[in-house]
Amino acid sequence: MAIHIFGIRHHGPGSARSLARALDALKPDAVLVEGPPDADPVIPLLGCREMQPPVALLVYVPDTPRLAAYYPFAAFSPEWQAIDYSLASGAAVRFMDLPQAHQLAVRKLAEEEAAKQEAAPPAPGNGKPPEAPAPAELRGDPLALLAQAAGYSDGERWWEHMVEQRRDSAELFDAILEMMTALRTELGFEPENPFEAMREAHMRKTIRAAQKDGFERIAVVCGAWHAPALVEAAWPAAKADNAVLKGAPKIKVETTWVPWTHGRLSRASGYGAGIESPGWYHHLFTVEDQIVVRWMARVAHLLREEDLDASAAQVIDAVRLADALAALRDRPLPGLDELNEATQAVMCFGNPLPMRLIYEKLIVGEALGAVPDATPKVPLQRDLEAQQRSLRMKPDASQSEQQLDLRTPMHLARSHLLHRLGLLGIPWGKRKRVEGSKQGTFWEWWDLQWHPEFAVRVIEANMWGNTVFDAASAYAQDAANRAGALPELTGLLDKALLADLPDAASHVMQRVKDQAALSTDTGHLMDALPPLANILRYGNVRKTDAAMVEEIVDGLVARVCIGLPGACASLDDDAAEAMFKRLVTFHQAVTTLQNEDYTKEWRRTLTGMMDQSGLHGLVAGRATRLLMDAGAIDAGEAARRMGLALARAADPPQAAAWVEGFLRGSGLILLHDDDLWAVLDDWITGITDETFQVLLPLLRRTFSTFPPAERRQMGERVRRGKPAARATRAVPRSGRATRFEGERADKVLGVLGLLLGVGEDDED
Amino acid sequence: MTTSPPTQETILRAHAEHQFAEELAALAEVDTRTRPPNWKLSPWATAKYLLGGKLDNGFEVSPKYIGRQRLVEIAIATLATDRALLLLGVPGTAKTWMSEHLAAAISGDSTLLIQGTAGTSEEAIRYGWNYAFLLSKGPSMEALVPSPLMNAMAQGKLARVEELTRMPAEVQDTLITVLSEKVLPIPELGAEVQAQKGFNVIATANDRDKGVNDLSSALKRRFNTVVLPLPDTADEEVDIVQRRVADLGRALELPAEAPALDEVRRVVTIFRELRGGVTEDGKTKVKSPSSTLSTAEAISVVSSGLALAAHFGSGRLTARDLAAGIAGAIVKDPVQDKVVWLEYLETVVKDREGWQDIYQACMAVSG
Structure with a gap:
């Protein structure tokens, strides 16, 4: 009844290879693997042909899927090799770690405790629940301590070098066991952390059970750190272990497999810290000989695919440099460090950019795993179903309409759900615009239709999180990291706010802030302001976020004010058209913000632009108009400006554009705003007949854009002449003006005064 | 980064191999590792010379380059593989300083130097003629004025090329034959100079300044590039x-x-x-x-x-x-x-x- 302990490093390719060889030699009839026993029923799925690593074992609490643990496996994970061996050889295989039923229960209790504490005093700060004791990594990497003693900078490299050269695999594991025993004794480690003690007690308990079941040769595969605690000679009494485990809280959990990626292997998971270089490990594990040469050949191949120079001669030189570096550093074989340095010096001419490509494509890698169809349901699916039930929204393949009044909590929750699903690429509902009475901002109209393929997307989306909320939040954050341009990011911000994802929203804001600093496109910067201004003015963001929005807006306004004159230089007609729209919306946003500093700065910029030479007329005209409306320049000044722009020296199309920029969309305003009317009137009456004839076509171009009814009213107003108040000041002119019949007009004033509620005294 | 060493009594600035002669001798004494042919120190001892530290016999070596150890190691390993070394970086990153000390430690001679300028000619890289001699005695090896590069080849030492990118592109390319064939032909005499073991080239260049000539890809491929960074903190x-x-x-x-x-x-x-x-x-x-x-x-x-x-x-x-x-x-x-x-x-x-x-x-x- 021999027990063989194999201390491994999780995801260590060297360990995996040595372990496979050792198991082949030992031929155990039972294999016990460090992993959650809750998952024992789904182990056989691993034998399915459709199962392709990397995959992850997912253990979750069915009614709160947020509580979950992932155990990712790659082909080069020793655990994967151990299970694979057992399934192929027919040996019994069991997981032996403390069941997640207990671990998750502990976490849940801790969270509830935290929630309670938070509820009692007024919430202190951001109040995130303290993490439940996570496995192993709390102490840091024990191997790192050994690596340091051996003069290496980190444990992974040291392990790589120490394991790579071994061929006598059995002795390797004896050595590891001895080493870890020494380390644990040296550190004086006794599992004072009750959680750790429970885990090791449960491992021993599982081994005892296997012994009782009559297995002859038991192979125990566990993290190297735990190895010394599992040696039979060092066992405490079975009673002691049972006492440790007694009374552990328990919760119902479910397990399933989900597809994983190499990229996600590099993140923290149920095993603790992730690994830095899954692609490189995969290479180490799958390549039998000439590791260095084959790696360099792959690098060269990748560079060539990307149209970068990489000749065979360079591969040779890079390999030689890597070897020389390893020799200089007294290493038996070049590691990833040496290979990267050689690649950069020889193949990339010292340029770090291609190295990023190599990092993404080779060192991390893009492998995507797959799971068989028989795999149990994923938690996201359950969460969605639960929400559909509680919100009384049945998925239906036929189309139906929903009107949501966001003032009622139920409808608000529905809206959030639909927005979140939309973010995840599951467009169950489509927003639509409706004409009619129910148009307020608190109304949302949706067309709902459930397509069968959405079920697949839900499974895919599970990799982002176990609840719709978590998944949408994680997805939005990831999308923000990938998004390059500002408009994309502000759009995302809008969606994140609609879907009520505060974490995602603050992350997106951070990205907006970074991107705004780097963006050289003033247009993009201008587009970013209006949504942010709305958030600041009307939005219901958290306090911390509001401060951040303010900071972003600060930066945006400053940057636009500095960059705008440059961005407006030498625009063609199309670009000027776009800039015109931006100018208008940006101005509105600045007005909305009601911040004195912004207004001052913005006016200064516009004033500067009025004098800028080479500015497109459309933009210059609108800048003048905006300033006039804001009261920064008076009507007389505006008229002077108009005169300058339409002077005969000016290029006619530009002059026309100026008038258009000044007046566009203002037909009605022109009719009712005396000042604006006066500007135009002063100017027109001031020019000679000859000039008027030259300019007439240009003016016509602008005026023809106004609706016929407005034009008619304008004509009537012209015929009536100047408003009374101004008539007295007007320069006397021959003809039309004298035909104004003041007496008849005065008769109206009395009634008008009553209507408007002003005394007759004001009439003059 | 660099530190200006104190100067000797009368000379304004002494060569590295003279100024640090004591350290080089002390390193050579304890250096038992294999040295590539014609190297005065092993790669390991060269790294020690540049990075500084205490020797086993208690002798203290002063650090010449304060920065990333890995870069120094790549530079030395490159020279040991007979590929030429290109030190790249913006001004003030100790490129010249490093190249001088590498040459001093490896060849014991940092004076085989070609300064690249817009006016550097091919003769400065290959060889020139002593015209008085040439006219009176006709073409012969005696009439030849060897360049520092030619001397380095003949003696198996390191040649230094400063500001490589400031040279006109066609002059830069003169280096290609030397770097790939390790031979400098002298067609006028029907002769050639073959490089002795230990010969190599350290070039420094600046890729971000204005007024530089980019290296041709053919030349670039013959160099291992080490980019010296600006100070870390x-x-x-x-x-x-x-x-x-x-x-x-x-x-x-x-x-x-x-x-x-x-x-x-x-x-x-x-x-x-x-x-x-x-x-x-x-x-x-x-x-x-x-x-x-x-x-x-x-x-x-x-x-x-x-x-x-x-x-x-x-x-x-x-x-x-x-x-x-x-x-x-x-x-x-x-x-x-x-x-x-x-x-x-x-x-x-x-x-x-x-x-x-x-x-x-x-x-x-x-x-």
């Missing part, structure tokens, strides 16, 4: 700037006080933030201007500010004395860089505590 850079400014101030005999550490730190901070594209607290991103903003430029900004303070100001370095210099160093392109600089002033400097004086001084000269 602000403290390191402040230290370098302050030390160099003090040296310069003494040389120019400026009557001003030595610059206050705070002012130096602010200049270095501005340069680092603009160069790195992110503020030192890592919270805000900023655009980078087109200029390189090397440590060397920070040094010149502070010393010119010092001169301003001494001759026109109060004798104490203030933000006003620095502002013009800073703006001048940053705004090299009147349109692009100006936007970058104003943005930086408005979004970063304006709200920074205690920086109001420098904000106002800079706005006064730039705004």
